Amino acid sequence: MSTALARRTASHEFRRAAVLDAAAEVFARAGLEGATMRAIAEAAGYSAAALYAYYPAKEAIYADLLAQSLDRLRRAVNGAIDGATDDEARMRAGIAGFLNHYRDHPRDLELGLYLFQGLGPHGLSPAHDRDLNNRLIAVLRRIADTIARFGRRDPLTAHGETVSVFAHLIGILVAERTGRLKTLDARADDLLARFLDGLVARLRGGAESAK
Amino acid sequence: MSTALARRTASHEFRRAAVLDAAAEVFARAGLEGATMRAIAEAAGYSAAALYAYYPAKEAIYADLLAQSLDRLRRAVNGAIDGATDDEARMRAGIAGFLNHYRDHPRDLELGLYLFQGLGPHGLSPAHDRDLNNRLIAVLRRIADTIARFGRRDPLTAHGETVSVFAHLIGILVAERTGRLKTLDARADDLLARFLDGLVARLRGGAESAK
Amino acid sequence: MSTALARRTASHEFRRAAVLDAAAEVFARAGLEGATMRAIAEAAGYSAAALYAYYPAKEAIYADLLAQSLDRLRRAVNGAIDGATDDEARMRAGIAGFLNHYRDHPRDLELGLYLFQGLGPHGLSPAHDRDLNNRLIAVLRRIADTIARFGRRDPLTAHGETVSVFAHLIGILVAERTGRLKTLDARADDLLARFLDGLVARLRGGAESAK
Amino acid sequence: MSTALARRTASHEFRRAAVLDAAAEVFARAGLEGATMRAIAEAAGYSAAALYAYYPAKEAIYADLLAQSLDRLRRAVNGAIDGATDDEARMRAGIAGFLNHYRDHPRDLELGLYLFQGLGPHGLSPAHDRDLNNRLIAVLRRIADTIARFGRRDPLTAHGETVSVFAHLIGILVAERTGRLKTLDARADDLLARFLDGLVARLRGGAESAK
DNA sequence: TATGAATGAGTCTTCATTCAT
DNA sequence: AATGAATGAAGACTCATTCAT
Numbered sequence: 076m077s078t079a080l081a082r083r084t085a086s087h088e089f090r091r092a093a094v095l096d097a098a099a100e101v102f103a104r105a106g107l108e109g110a111t112m113r114a115i116a117e118a119a120g121y122s123a124a125a126l127y128a129y130y131p132a133k134e135a136i137y138a139d140l141l142a143q144s145l146d147r148l149r150r151a152v153n154g155a156i157d158g159a160t161d162d163e164a165r166m167r168a169g170i171a172g173f174l175n176h177y178r179d180h181p182r183d184l185e186l187g188l189y190l191f192q193g194l195g196p197h198g199l200s201p202a203h204d205r206d207l208n209n210r211l212i213a214v215l216r217r218i219a220d221t222i223a224r225f226g227r228r229d230p231l232t233a234h235g236e237t238v239s240v241f242a243h244l245i246g247i248l249v250a251e252r253t254g255r256l257k258t259l260d261a262r263a264d265d266l267l268a269r270f271l272d273g274l275v276a277r278l279r280g281g282a283e284s285a286k
Numbered sequence: 287m288s289t290a291l292a293r294r295t296a297s298h299e300f301r302r303a304a305v306l307d308a309a310a311e312v313f314a315r316a317g318l319e320g321a322t323m324r325a326i327a328e329a330a331g332y333s334a335a336a337l338y339a340y341y342p343a344k345e346a347i348y349a350d351l352l353a354q355s356l357d358r359l360r361r362a363v364n365g366a367i368d369g370a371t372d373d374e375a376r377m378r379a380g381i382a383g384f385l386n387h388y389r390d391h392p393r394d395l396e397l398g399l400y401l402f403q404g405l406g407p408h409g410l411s412p413a414h415d416r417d418l419n420n421r422l423i424a425v426l427r428r429i430a431d432t433i434a435r436f437g438r439r440d441p442l443t444a445h446g447e448t449v450s451v452f453a454h455l456i457g458i459l460v461a462e463r464t465g466r467l468k469t470l471d472a473r474a475d476d477l478l479a480r481f482l483d484g485l486v487a488r489l490r491g492g493a494e495s496a497k
Numbered sequence: 498m499s500t501a502l503a504r505r506t507a508s509h510e511f512r513r514a515a516v517l518d519a520a521a522e523v524f525a526r527a528g529l530e531g532a533t534m535r536a537i538a539e540a541a542g543y544s545a546a547a548l549y550a551y552y553p554a555k556e557a558i559y560a561d562l563l564a565q566s567l568d569r570l571r572r573a574v575n576g577a578i579d580g581a582t583d584d585e586a587r588m589r590a591g592i593a594g595f596l597n598h599y600r601d602h603p604r605d606l607e608l609g610l611y612l613f614q615g616l617g618p619h620g621l622s623p624a625h626d627r628d629l630n631n632r633l634i635a636v637l638r639r640i641a642d643t644i645a646r647f648g649r650r651d652p653l654t655a656h657g658e659t660v661s662v663f664a665h666l667i668g669i670l671v672a673e674r675t676g677r678l679k680t681l682d683a684r685a686d687d688l689l690a691r692f693l694d695g696l697v698a699r700l701r702g703g704a705e706s707a708k
Numbered sequence: 709m710s711t712a713l714a715r716r717t718a719s720h721e722f723r724r725a726a727v728l729d730a731a732a733e734v735f736a737r738a739g740l741e742g743a744t745m746r747a748i749a750e751a752a753g754y755s756a757a758a759l760y761a762y763y764p765a766k767e768a769i770y771a772d773l774l775a776q777s778l779d780r781l782r783r784a785v786n787g788a789i790d791g792a793t794d795d796e797a798r799m800r801a802g803i804a805g806f807l808n809h810y811r812d813h814p815r816d817l818e819l820g821l822y823l824f825q826g827l828g829p830h831g832l833s834p835a836h837d838r839d840l841n842n843r844l845i846a847v848l849r850r851i852a853d854t855i856a857r858f859g860r861r862d863p864l865t866a867h868g869e870t871v872s873v874f875a876h877l878i879g880i881l882v883a884e885r886t887g888r889l890k891t892l893d894a895r896a897d898d899l900l901a902r903f904l905d906g907l908v909a910r911l912r913g914g915a916e917s918a919k
Numbered sequence: 920t921a922t923g924a925a926t927g928a929g930t931c932t933t934c935a936t937t938c939a940t
Numbered sequence: 941a942a943t944g945a946a947t948g949a950a951g952a953c954t955c956a957t958t959c960a961t
Contacts, residue, residue, distance in 0.1 A: 111954085113955080124959090125920075238472040259445075322930070333946070334947090335933080339945065344932095544943050545943090546944075546945095547942050550941060637892070657902065660892050663879070663888075664882075664883050666879065667879040669875045669879070681874070688872055702909075757954080
C-alpha cells in the first residue's frame with residue numbers, strides 16, 4: 076500500500092509540474108493579469124476545475140512559479156560566479172549574472188517584478204511571502220560573499236554594499252522593461268558597466284569604509 | 287453672465303479635482319487593479335455614472351492622475367535644487383529630492399510605479415503615454431543639469447550619468463515599497479548616501495571620463 | 498397680455514420645430530436606435546434636459562417626426578397624381594409616387610418602417626398610433642380614388658385593391674432597404690413595373706370583379 | 709467511455725436547445741431589442757453567465773435562431789408543395805405555405821423580419837449573414853421552380869416573378885403584423901387570393917413575357 | 920482524477936430622465 | 941427657458957471558484 080501511495084503521490088507531483096509549466100507559458104504569453112485559470116487549464120490540457128486538484132487557488136500557482144523562478148536565478152548567479160577565475164571577476168560575474176538572467180528570461184522578470192511589486196489584487200499569503208524572501212536572500216548572500224572577498228570587507232559592510240547592488244539591478248531592470256531606458260536612449264549594458272566600475276573603484280579605495 | 291459662467295466652470299473644476307482626489311485615494315488604498323470606477327465613485331460620494339461627467343473614461347483619470355503626480359515630483363526636485371547653495375549641494379539635493387518626494391508621498395509612488403511598469407491591461411493611449419514621458423524627462427533634465435555643472439561634464443556624459451542615477455532611485459524605491467529593504471535590513475537613506483558618495487567621488491575623479 | 502402670450506406661444510412652437518429638425522437629422526445619421534436624446538440635443542444646440550421643455554419624452558419626438566413624415570408622403574403622392582393627365586396615368590403616378598418618395602427619402606423610409614414595424618422598445622401611445630394611422634389612411638384614400646376612377650370600381654372594391662397595392666409597396670421597400678433585393682439581383686423599378694402592369698390588366702379585364 | 713461522452717454531448721445539446729427555445733420565446737415576447745441576455749437566461753432558468761457555456765455571444769444566439777427559423781420555413785413550403793397534385797396547385801400551395809407558416813408562427817415572423825430588416829445595432833457577422841441569405845434563397849428557389857413549371861417560363865423569368873411574389877408576401881406580413889391590415893379592414897387571406905389570381909392570370913396569358 | 924455545469928460578483932460604459940437653480 | 945449635475949437601471953461579458961458526478 077505504501078508503494079501504491081508513493082506511486083500515486085509521485086504521479087500527482089508529476090502532473091502538478093506539468094500544470095506549473097503550462098502556467099509559466101501562459102504568464103509569459105498573456106502577461107500577469109491576462110493569465111486566467113481557464114487559459115492555464117487549456118495550456119495544460121485540463122479543464123479549469125481540474126487545476127484545483129493541484130493548487131487550491133490561483134495565488135498558490137503564482138507562489139510556486141515565483142519560487143521556481145528564484146531558484147533559476149540562483150543557479151544562474153552561482154553558475155556565473157563559479158565560472159570566473161579571480162575575486163574581482165567572480166564579483167562582476169555574479170552581479171552581471173543576475174542582470175543577464177533576467178534580461179535573457181523575460182518570463183522570470185515578469186514574475187520577479189510581480190513579486191517586487193507586491194501583486195496588487197490578491198496578494199500572497201505571509202507564509203508564501205516568507206518562503207520567497209528566503210529564496211531571494213539565498214541569491215543575494217552568494218553575491219555578498221564575492222563582494223566581501225574581493226573588497227576584503229567584513230560581512231556587515233559587504234551586506235550593505237550588496238543591497239546597493241541589488242537596488243541598482245532592480246532599477247535597471249524595471250527601467251528597461253517599462254521602456255524608459257529606450258526613451259532615455261540608454262542601454263542596460265552601459266549602465267551596469269558604469270555601476271560596476273564605480274563599485275570596484277570604491278571597494279579598492281578605502282580599506283574599510285564604514286558601513 | 288460671464289461671471290455666472292465662470293463660477294459654473296470653476297465649480298465644475300472644483301468637483302473634478304475632488305473626483306481626482308478620490309481616485310488618488312482609491313489607487314493608494316486598493317492598488318492599481320483594484321481601482322474600479324465604482325470604488326472611485328463611492329470615495330467621491332458619487333454614483334459611478336456621475337464620474338463620466340468629469341472624465342470620459344477610466345483611462346483619462348489615470349492619465350490626469352499621473353500627469354499631476356509627475357508635476358508634483360518636478361516641483362519637489364526643482365525646489366530642492368533651488369534651495370541649495372553650491373553645485374555639489376544642488377546635485378545632491380535634486381537627487382535626494384526625487385527619492386524623498388516619493389518616500390513622503392506613497393500615493394505618487396504608486397502612480398509612478400504604475401507608469402514605470404507600463405500598465406498592462408488597459409494601457410494608456412499613445413498620446414497620453416508621450417505626454418507623461420515628457421513630464422518625466424523634464425524632471426530628469428533638471429537633475430542632469432546639476433550633474434553637468436558639478437562634474438563639469440558635457441551634456442552627453444551628464445545624461446548617461448543621470449540615467450544611472452534614475453535607475454538607482456527607482457531600484458531603491460521599488461525595493462523599499464515592496465518590503466524587500468526591510469527584509470534585507472537596509473534603509474533607503476543609507477543606500478542613497480552610499481550611492482551619492484560614490485557618484486561625487488566619480489565625478490570629482492576623472493576630468494572627463496568617456497560617456 | 499393676449500398678444501404677449503401669443504408671441505410666446507409662437508416662439509415656443511418655432512423652437513419646437515427646430516428641435517424636430519435636429520431630431521430628423523440625427524435619425525438619418527445615426528439610425529433609429531442610435532438616436533439618443535443627447536445627440537438630438539447637441540444637433541439642436543441645446544442641452545439634453547432642455548428637450549423636455551418641448552417634448553415630454555423621446556417617444557413624443559418619434560411620434561411628431563412620423564406625423565410629419567407621413568404628411569410629406571401625402572404631398573408627394575398628391576403631387577404625382579395631380580401632375581398626370583389621364584386616369585391610368587394618375588393611378589400609376591400615385592402608386593409610383595409612394596414608392597419613389599420613400600426611395601428618394603431614406604429618412605422617411607426609416608421612420609415609416611419603424612412605424613410599420615411597431616417600434617419595439619417603448620412603443621407609441623395609442624393616441625399617437627391612431628393619429629398616425631389616420632395620416633396614413635389619408636394617403637391611401639387618394640390612391641384608392643385613382644383606382645376607383647380608372648377601374649370604374651365601386652369604393653369598396655377599390656379599397657381592397659388599394660390595400661393590395663399598399664402591401665406590395667411595403668414589401669418592395671422592405672426588401673430593398675434590407676438588401677434582400679440586391680441579394681436576389683432584382684430592382685425595385687422592375688418590380689413596380691411588373692406589378693403595375695398586372696394591376697392595369699386586371700382592372701381593365703373584369704368589368705366588376707367582386708370585392 | 710465513448711458512450712459516456714456521447715451521453716454528455718447529447719445532454720449538452722439538449723440544454724442548448726432549451727436555451728434556444730427560451731431565447732425564441734423572449735424574442736417573441738419582448739421584441740428584438742428587448743431580448744437581453746439576462747431575459748433569455750431567466751426564461752431558460754439560468755444565470756446570465758451560464759448562457760455563455762452554450763453560445764459564445766448574443767450574436768450567435770440570433771444566428772442560430774434565425775437559421776432554424778428559416779429551415780422551418782423551408783420545410784413548410786416544401787411540404788405544402790409536395791402535398792399538391794398539379795402544377796398550378798403546387799405553385800399556389802408553395803406561396804400560400806410561405807405566408808401561412810409565418811402567420812401561424814409569429815415567433816418565426818418576428819425573427820424573419822429582424823432578418824429582413826437588417827438588424828441595426830449589433831448586426832450579424834458577414835459570415836452569419838451569408839449563411840442566412842443562403843437559407844432564404846433555398847426557400848425561394850423551390851418556389852421559383854413551381855412558377856417556372858406552371859408558367860412554362862425560363863428560369864430567369866421565373867426568378868423575376870418569384871421576387872415579385874416574395875415582395876408581396878413580405879408586404880402582407882409586415883402590414884398584418886404591424887396592425888395596419890386591421891386598421892385598413894383587410895385580411896391577409898384575401899390579399900393573397902387576389903395576388904395569386906392575378907399571378908395565375910398573368911402566367912397563363914403571355915407565353916413568354918420578357919424579364 | 921477530472922469534468923461539465925453553473926454562478927455571483929464584478930468590469931466599464933450608456934441612456935432617458937429628474938431637479939435645483 | 942435652459943442647464944449642469946446627478947442617477948438608477950440596464951447593457952454584454954469575464955472570471956475564479958464550487959459541486960455533483
